[in-house]
Amino acid sequence: MEFFLDTADVKLIKELNKTGLINGITTNPSLVAKSGKNFLEILKEITKIIKGPISAEVTALDTKGMIAEANKLKKISKNIVIKLPLTENGLKACKSLSKRKIKTNVTLCFSAAQALLAAKCGATYISPFVGRLDDIGENGMELIQQIKSVYSNYKNLNTKILVASVRNADHVIKSAIIGADVVTLPPDTLMELYNHPLTKKGLDAFLSDWKKTKQSIV
Ligand code: E4P
Numbered sequence: 001m002e003f004f005l006d007t008a009d010v011k012l013i014k015e016l017n018k019t020g021l022i023n024g025i026t027t028n029p030s031l032v033a034k035s036g037k038n039f040l041e042i043l044k045e046i047t048k049i050i051k052g053p054i055s056a057e058v059t060a061l062d063t064k065g066m067i068a069e070a071n072k073l074k075k076i077s078k079n080i081v082i083k084l085p086l087t088e089n090g091l092k093a094c095k096s097l098s099k100r101k102i103k104t105n106v107t108l109c110f111s112a113a114q115a116l117l118a119a120k121c122g123a124t125y126i127s128p129f130v131g132r133l134d135d136i137g138e139n140g141m142e143l144i145q146q147i148k149s150v151y152s153n154y155k156n157l158n159t160k161i162l163v164a165s166v167r168n169a170d171h172v173i174k175s176a177i178i179g180a181d182v183v184t185l186p187p188d189t190l191m192e193l194y195n196h197p198l199t200k201k202g203l204d205a206f207l208s209d210w211k212k213t214k215q216s217i218v
Pocket of ligand 1: 006026027028127131164166
């Protein structure tokens, strides 16, 4: 399973890329607003750090406008993936871009029916938002399981499941059990994955015993 970072914070991307765990990046207009920086500049900087897929979201609502934005975003680097909203116009743009072999990430997916439409339009990635479904009392992970089952039934559907709106380690591990292709992680959630109270407790005990031996390795 691939790990993408869900952020537009270039400094953090640079730092967390050192973990060796990052396969790609997803951004969205809210994350860009939070960074306070110019979108195109951010993308240029990210492409210098990350060689894997970098999702850049269009903001037009009409298909023609989305395609015009996609054409501009694509020029930044060949690893830019065009992120499109799961609307009728977004899926028309998806169909047209996939015919041109331009990679797409269809975002704001909240149902298996929507995921099926995106796959039929040739989306490279579908982004179901698990955390936001949990927030309204639904079960985000159930949606991932449904999409996985639907896609597995048809060999000609090659869309990858990119689990988005991930909030915790449970989302990550359940995605891996289901066999989702990618999870996109907020930086804090990635860092949480390293932690377990028994790891900390065990290390403290080992180090305290080691001190008693008065040895050093180097
Ligand atoms: C996905 O690509 C989105 O950027 C993101 O995962 C949304 O997550 P949120 O619900 O935490 O805003």
